Amino acid sequence: MARFLLVLLAITFILSISSYFCVATDTPATSFIQKTCNETTYTTRCLNTLLPNADRINGNTKKATRLAIMATVTEVQSTSNDIQHYADLLPRRWTHEVESLxxxxxxxxxxxxxxxxALEETNHLGGGSKDDKESRRLNMENSVKSVVNAIDDCANHLQKSKGGLIVVRRVEEILQPLNELATNAVNLVHHMEF
Structure with a gap:
């Protein structure tokens, strides 16, 4: 019985300390990131991307958007390499799948x-009429959507090539993180303050 009470006391102590640190780390910068990420499609991915840079972002939607776009650039490079590597692993007799990949x-x-x-456009956001700013926002959204469109095209071509279910699922797994980052970047551009 004493052992049980000691364990219970230790667990209570640990939980109280951890809740203290959770509250202590809730700064205005992290609150801004949480609020910003609530406006995205993939909230957890957004939080994982932006929270490590909360102090750097410091409540600035432009900085949050730029970091999301830069994370997407990094993921494009990684995903592209992963797809090429996967294509290299497939037997050459699977001509249609390899070609699609x-x-x-x-x-x-x-x-x-x-x-x-889109990153370059973030350097030219100030000034101009409301219509000019909205036009820049739409241009940025369309520029980032090029990634989402490439993902959709990739999936469609692979299915049209009658790729096997295992190949299709593996490619979908490879593409998912990129799709989440790109979709979130589009969301952030859409909600960015000019």
Whole structure:
């Protein structure tokens, strides 16, 4: 009985300490990130991407958006390499799947151009009329959506090539983190203050 009470006391102590640290780390910067990420499609992915940089973002939607786009750039490069590596592992007799994956690799890699265009646009957001700002926002959204479009094209081409279920599922697994980051980046651009 004494052992049980000691364990219970230890657990209570640990929980009280951990809740203290959770409350203590809830700064205005982290609150801003949590509020911002609640406006995205993949909230957990957003939090994992932006919370480590909360102090750097410091309540600035432009900085949050730029960091989300830069994380997407990194993931484009990683995903493109993963798809090419997966294509290299498939037997060459699976011609249609391999060809679809190589096209997918190229489309995903090329989509990074849209991300760089969106990043460049964030440097020119000030000034202009409301219509000018809205036009810039739409241009940025479309530039980031090029990644989502490349992902959709990749999945469609693979299915049209009659890729096996195992191949299709593996490619979907490879594409999922990129899709989440790109979708969140589009959401952040949409809600960014000009």
């Amino acid at each position: 190589e096209n997918c690799h190229t489309d995903i890699a090329d989509s990074v151009v849209g991300l760089y265009t």
